[in-house]
Amino acid sequence: MKSRLLFLIVLSAVLFIGCSTDKNNSRPNPDPAPQGMYFPPTDDSSWETVTVAQLEWNENKVQDLYDYLETKKTKGFMVLKDGRIVMEKYFNGHNENAQWTWFSAAKSLTATFVGVAQDEGHIDINNKTSDYLGDNWSQLTTDKQDLITVKSHLSMSTGLTDYVGDFIPWVCTLPICLEYTADAGTRWAYHQGAFMLLQEMVTKNTGMSFQDYCKTRVADKIGMDGNWTNQLGLNIYNTNTRGMARFGLLSLNKGSWDGNTVVSESYFNEMTSTSQDLNKSYGYLWWLNGKESYMGTTTQDIVQGSLIPNAPSDLFAALGAQDQKIYVVPSQSLVIIRTGESAGDNQLGLSSFDNELWEKINLVIGL
DSSP states (O other), rough: HHHHHHHHHHHHHHHHHHHHHHHHHHHOOOOOOSOOOOOOSSSOOOOOOOTTTTOOOOOGGGGHEEEEEEEHTTEEEEEEEEEEEEEEEEEOOOOOOEEEEEEHHHHHHHHHHHHHHHHSSSSTTTTTTTHHOTTSSSOOOOHHHTTTTHHHHHOOOOOBBBOOHHHHHOOOSSGGGOOBBBTOOOOOOHHHHHHHHHHHHHHHHEEEEEEHHHHHIIIIIHOOOOOEEEEEEEEEEEHHHHHHHHHHHHHEEEEEETESSOOHHHHHHHSSOOOOOSSBBBBOEEEESOOOEEEEEEOOOEEEEESSTSSSSEEEEETTTTTEEEEEEGGEEEEEHHHHHHHSSOOOOOOHHHHHHHHHHHHHHHH
């Protein structure tokens, strides 16, 4: 009888310890991830979040990603899923309120407000540039100049001499700098001066400066607090990291913000599709993944293969010098932002960092 009683006491103790251990080791399941697209308010700083655990991403790889970003001179990094913040991290003395320049990622912003100008009837991108800048905007003969349309500037196919590697004429928009190299549409070249003429067209044909037009037609409508500055002849756009994320979210939703159209979906779809047959990975000042080939910003070489092999094929991106990144992935409802100093290659747009970064991102999100 005593041995039976002792056995029952020992068994009860084992079961109690076992249950206690299970209870201590068990982790409650996170709440399900919220569904549906979310837009943060335009008049305050609140922003809904969703956790890595709720999305069933790999939490164990998040710190590895952060460590990598920090070593690569990153300032700000954000990931949105369906518009909600999943990851937001600042490095190297940066913070959520500090502004950073977009560099050439602002080309994609410019293409967007050019689309608004077309929607409002100020500009038709199929018309020749002379309709908006006058007859003497370049050194070309009239017949060659008339081959250049607004769309030629959006697609980097004006045929104007791009002066790659020679900064001053590369950024110059004066007629004396705008010389003939090839017929429009027969040569792709990353030409800053030809691009900046788009901003001049907006200023001359909308009744306000392109800076004010950008603010009233795009930035204010999505709660993006930014400003344009001029540095070394370049028109530079500056926001904090969340400002870039807001523009990325607008782009994820094809130019619509919380049910309100900022730029028409028809133009947006055109803008984020291949714009010419020379550089298949370029739309209207947006970079496109998943195409058969691409061209870089400093040579005439055509590289076979996708722009960013490690990234989803439907990604499109606003890319700026020193590795400013706005990645938009419609199939995954993702927006990913990286700001900072150059991660290695000092390129104007695409760099080797893009593919390396997506290798690290994939380990977190499981793509």
